[in-house]
Amino acid sequence: MKKIIWIMLLPLVMLTGCSQEKKEMNVSALYQHYAERENLSVAQVSGFELNDSVCVDVVLMQADNEEAWQQLKEEFNIRGDEGTVSWLGESENPAIRTQWNGTPVMRVIASLYKHTIGIYRIDNETQYDAIVEYQLEKTKKGTK
C-alpha cells in the first residue's frame, strides 16, 4: 500500500517542482550587474503592464546614499541635480544615448530628486508606442 501511495504522490512532487521552476524569472544581466552593489537597492519588475496586451521588463535602481548616487550619475552621464532626465539607451549599455531604429533599446528615466533610475527594455515598436501612450494617458488622468 505504501508503494501505491508513493506512486500517487510522485506526480504531485514532480509538478510542485515544475511549478517552482516556472515561478523563477529571467533575471537580466543589467539587474545582476547592479544588484551586487551594496549601496544600491535594485529590482527587476518583469511584465510591467503598459496596457491590456503590452508589457515591458524594468530594472530599477535607487541609490542608498549620496556617494552611490554620484557614482550612478557619472556612469550614466547625468548632469544637473533637479528634475527628471530621460533618453533612449543602447540595450547593451543604457548609458550610451541612441535613437530608435527598430532594434531593442532601453528607455532610461532618471529622477534626480529620488536618486532613482528606471530602465525599461523596449524590444519592438509596439512596446515603444505603448510607453508613449502610457505616459500620455497617465498624465492626462493626473491633470484631470
Place this chain on the structure above:
Amino acid sequence: MDEKRFEEIWEMAEAEHYSHRLAAEYPAWRTRRNRVAGLALLTLMAAGVGLPLLRNSSLPAAQHEGYTAAVSNRTDITDQYWVNMADELLMSV
C-alpha cells in the same frame, strides 16, 4: 480481505521472495495485484494530465496586479514599491 490486508500480505510475500510462487498458485492474486497497480497507474496518468491543466487554468488568478514577477536585492522592500516606482518614473517625464 480488504485492500490494506491484501497489500500487507503481498509485501510480506515479496520480502520472502514468495510472491511469484503465490501468484503462480493463485492466479487471482496476480490479477488483483495488477488491478491495484493499474489503479495506481491510472491515478498517476490522471494526475499527470489533470494537474497541469488545473494549474494553467488558475494561472491568471495567480498573477500579480500590473506585473508578472519581481525580484530585488533588498528583502525589506516590497514588489509593489518597485512597481509603483516604475509607474511614477514614467509619469515624471
